[in-house]
Amino acid sequence: MAVFTEVSTDEARNFIAPLGVGQLTELRGIRAGIENTNYFVTTDGGEYVLTVFERLSFEQLPFYLHLMQHLAQRGIPVPNPRADAQGRILHTLKGKPAALVDKLEGSHQLAPDLHHCQQVGSMLARMHLAGQDYPRQQPNLRGLAWWTETIPTVLPHLQPGQHALITEELAFQQSLAASPACQALPCGPIHADLFRDNVMFAGLPGHERLTGFFDFYFAGVDSFLFDIAVCLNDWCIDLDSGALVEERAAAFVAAYESQRPLDGNEHRLLPAMLRAAALRFWTSRLWDFHLPRDAALLKPHDPTHFERVLRARIDKPWHPAR
Numbered sequence: 001m002a003v004f005t006e007v008s009t010d011e012a013r014n015f016i017a018p019l020g021v022g023q024l025t026e027l028r029g030i031r032a033g034i035e036n037t038n039y040f041v042t043t044d045g046g047e048y049v050l051t052v053f054e055r056l057s058f059e060q061l062p063f064y065l066h067l068m069q070h071l072a073q074r075g076i077p078v079p080n081p082r083a084d085a086q087g088r089i090l091h092t093l094k095g096k097p098a099a100l101v102d103k104l105e106g107s108h109q110l111a112p113d114l115h116h117c118q119q120v121g122s123m124l125a126r127m128h129l130a131g132q133d134y135p136r137q138q139p140n141l142r143g144l145a146w147w148t149e150t151i152p153t154v155l156p157h158l159q160p161g162q163h164a165l166i167t168e169e170l171a172f173q174q175s176l177a178a179s180p181a182c183q184a185l186p187c188g189p190i191h192a193d194l195f196r197d198n199v200m201f202a203g204l205p206g207h208e209r210l211t212g213f214f215d216f217y218f219a220g221v222d223s224f225l226f227d228i229a230v231c232l233n234d235w236c237i238d239l240d241s242g243a244l245v246e247e248r249a250a251a252f253v254a255a256y257e258s259q260r261p262l263d264g265n266e267h268r269l270l271p272a273m274l275r276a277a278a279l280r281f282w283t284s285r286l287w288d289f290h291l292p293r294d295a296a297l298l299k300p301h302d303p304t305h306f307e308r309v310l311r312a313r314i315d316k317p318w319h320p321a322r
C-alpha cells in the first residue's frame with residue numbers, strides 16, 4: 001500500500017486550485033509503489049498524479065521535477081509537473097513536498113518482447129539527447145561513491161563467496177572509473193532506474209506503443225552508458241537466471257543507436273558497465289534488505305536476483321556486434 005499521507009478530497013481540491021487543471025471530480029489512492037504517497041486525481045480538465053514525497057526533501061526535488069519539465073517541453077513523454085501562476089512546480093501538502101504531474105496513459109509491460117525493447121531503447125536515446133542542455137547539476141546519488149560507502153555496511157551479512165564477489169567487483173569498478181576511457185564517456189542527466197515498472201505502454205497486445213517514462217527520483221548526471229546498462233539488465237534478461245537475452249539486447253542497442261550512435265569507447269566499456277549496473281542494484285537491495293531505515297516505507301526486493309545478474313555478466317560478457 002502506498003498511501004502514507006492521507007489526503008482528503010477538500011485538501012486535494014485546495015491543493016490543485018492554483019494549478020489551473022480544472023475542478024476535482026475524483027481522488028483515488030494508488031496502492032503500488034513503496035517510496036511516496038500517490039493519488040490519481042481526475043478533474044473536468046484531465047487526469048493527473050498527485051505525489052506527496054515521503055523521503056526526498058525540498059532541496060533535492062527541484063533537480064528531478066525541473067528535469068521532467070525540461071524533457072516534457074522537448075517532446076519526451078514524461079509526466080509534466082503542473083505549475084502555479086508563479087511557475088512553481090514544487091508545492092507543499094500537509095507540510096511535505098508535493099507535486100501534481102500528468103498521468104501517463106497505459107500500463108506496465110512486465111513481459112517485454114523485441115518490440116517493447118526497441119521502443120525503450122529509442123526513447124532512452126531521445127531522452128539523453130533532449131537532456132543535454134539541462135542546466136541543473138546533481139550527481140547520480142546511487143553511483144560509485146555510494147557503493148563505496150555502502151558495501152562495507154552490508155558485508156557482515158554476506159556469505160564468504162558473496163563477500164569476495166562484491167569486494168572484487170567494487171575494486172574492479174573503482175579502477176575502471178578512474179581510467180581515462182571511463183572518464184571520457186558522454187554524460188548528462190540519466191534516469192538511472194528505468195526498469196519495466198517505470199515505463200508505460202498503451203494499445204492492443206502486439207501493437208503497444210510506449211506512452212512514457214516515469215519515476216525520475218533516482219535521476220542524476222552520469223554516463224549515458226550506465227543508463228543503457230541499467231535498462232539492458234532489466235528489459236533484456238531472463239528474470240529467472242539473470243542471463244541476457246541477446247536478441248532483445250541487440251534490438252535495444254540498435255534502436256538506441258538509431259537516435260544516438262555509441263562511440264568506440266562506449267562500445268568497449270559496455271560489458272564492464274553492465275557489471276556496474278548489476279553491482280548498483282545488488283548493493284541497494286542488500287542495503288534495503290539488511291539495513292532497513294524505515295520499516296513502514298520499505299518492502300525490500302530480492303537482493304540475490306542482482307547477485308545472479310552480476311555473475312551472469314561476469315561469466316558471459318556481452319557487447320553488440322558492430
Ligand SMILES: Nc1ncnc2c1ncn2[C@@H]1O[C@H](COP(=O)(O)OP(=O)(O)OP(=O)(O)O)[C@@H](O)[C@H]1O
Nearest residue numbers: 030032033034035036038049079102103104214215
Ligand atoms: N505519471 C504517472 N502516470 C500514470 N501512472 C503513474 C504515474 N506516476 C505513478 N503512477 C502509478 O503509480 C504507481 C506508483 O508510482 P511509483 O512507482 O512512482 O511509486 P513510488 O512509491 O513513488 O516509487 P517506487 O517505484 O520506488 O516504489 C506506479 O506503478 C504507476 O502505476
Ligand SMILES: N[C@@H](CCO)C(=O)O
Nearest residue numbers: 193195218281285301
Ligand atoms: N528498481 C529498483 C527499485 C526502485 O528503485 C530495484 O529493482 O531494485
